[in-house]
Amino acid sequence: MLSAEEKKLIQSVWAKTQEDFGGEALCRMFVSCPQTKTYFPHFDLSPGSAQVKAHGKKVMNALSTAVKNVDNLSQALSELSNLHAYNLRVDPVNFKLLSQSLQVVLAVHLGKDYTPEVHSAFDKFLSAVAAVLSEKYR
Amino acid sequence: MVHWTAEEKQLITSVWGKVSVEECGAEALARLLIVYPWTQRFFDTFGNLSSPTAIIGNPKVRAHGKKVLTSFGDAIKNLDNLKATYAKLSELHCEKLHVDPENFRLLGDILIIVLAAHFTKDFTPACQATWQKLVGVVAHALAYKYH
Numbered sequence: 001m002l003s004a005e006e007k008k009l010i011q012s013v014w015a016k017t018q019e020d021f022g023g024e025a026l027c028r029m030f031v032s033c034p035q036t037k038t039y040f041p042h043f044d045l046s047p048g049s050a051q052v053k054a055h056g057k058k059v060m061n062a063l064s065t066a067v068k069n070v071d072n073l074s075q076a077l078s079e080l081s082n083l084h085a086y087n088l089r090v091d092p093v094n095f096k097l098l099s100q101s102l103q104v105v106l107a108v109h110l111g112k113d114y115t116p117e118v119h120s121a122f123d124k125f126l127s128a129v130a131a132v133l134s135e136k137y138r
Numbered sequence: 139m140v141h142w143t144a145e146e147k148q149l150i151t152s153v154w155g156k157v158s159v160e161e162c163g164a165e166a167l168a169r170l171l172i173v174y175p176w177t178q179r180f181f182d183t184f185g186n187l188s189s190p191t192a193i194i195g196n197p198k199v200r201a202h203g204k205k206v207l208t209s210f211g212d213a214i215k216n217l218d219n220l221k222a223t224y225a226k227l228s229e230l231h232c233e234k235l236h237v238d239p240e241n242f243r244l245l246g247d248i249l250i251i252v253l254a255a256h257f258t259k260d261f262t263p264a265c266q267a268t269w270q271k272l273v274g275v276v277a278h279a280l281a282y283k284y285h
Contacts, residue, residue: 027263028263028266028267031263031264031266031267032263032266032267032270032271033270100247100250100251100270101266103251103254104250104251104254104261104266107251107252107254107255107258107261108254108255108257108258108259108261109258110255111255111256111258112255114251114254114255116165116168116169116172116173116190116193116194117172117190119169119172119173119251120169120172120173120190123173
């Protein structure tokens with residue numbers, strides 16, 4: 001799984017992120033992968049939507065928790081895991097789609113600081129988060 | 139056949155016009171091998187792939203990355219005729235190279251991130267969406283002749 005070096009990289013990159021990145025990632029995902037909008041029929045998805053921004057902040061806060069508890073993701077994200085398994089039931093393929101858009105946002109804001117090593121660590125981390133979120137599905 | 143709007147074609151060609159095929163290709167392939175190390179299985183003859191630094195500096199990786207992205211340029215020149223353009227390449231990847239088409243999707247996603255890091259805020263959501271569509275269509279065309 002994640003090496004000590006990778007955990008350090010993730011934490012140092014995370015320190016450079018902003019809450020707004022979440023909304024930006026969601027917006028990009030909705031544009032690139034319109035099928036993901038089917039999970040938000042109750043949202044205003046127009047550009048600049050306050051609901052999308054707010055939801056993006058929620059996502060970023062959850063990821064902050066994950067970053068702080070990277071050694072213990074299952075426990076730290078247990079409630080969220082329940083939520084996704086029993087309430088939201090988002091098909092797990094969508095975690096990969098959001099991960100891609102999140103990484104694009106990181107790359108856009110960090111430019112060359114989104115080095116191959118950081119990219120690799122982050123992709124692994126987001127995969128691990130996705131795995132925890134899907135682990136109670138069946 | 140895939141339909142491309144005028145806007146999509148514009149977004150593709152304007153980005154492509156500013157891309158260094160050599161640099162971008164090398165970067166994309168290197169990142170593929172770093173982020174998804176199991177993809178190294180296709181490159182046993184490439185020498186030292188033991189670390190990100192080794193991979194990034196590896197001349198065979200750079201050369202092959204350039205080759206791959208040059209071929210991608212052919213796709214961009216033939217957006218309305220992709221399956222035919224890639225028919226032979228598709229057969230090659232199936233019959234000789236034995237590459238799982240999932241790898242085309244992985245490389246496509248990596249390319250998007252390389253472009254995002256390079257163009258930063260100029261890589262707008264519309265740009266990303268168009269390029270995600272493009273890499274998807276290219277991956278599909280490359281897989282089309284598999285049997």
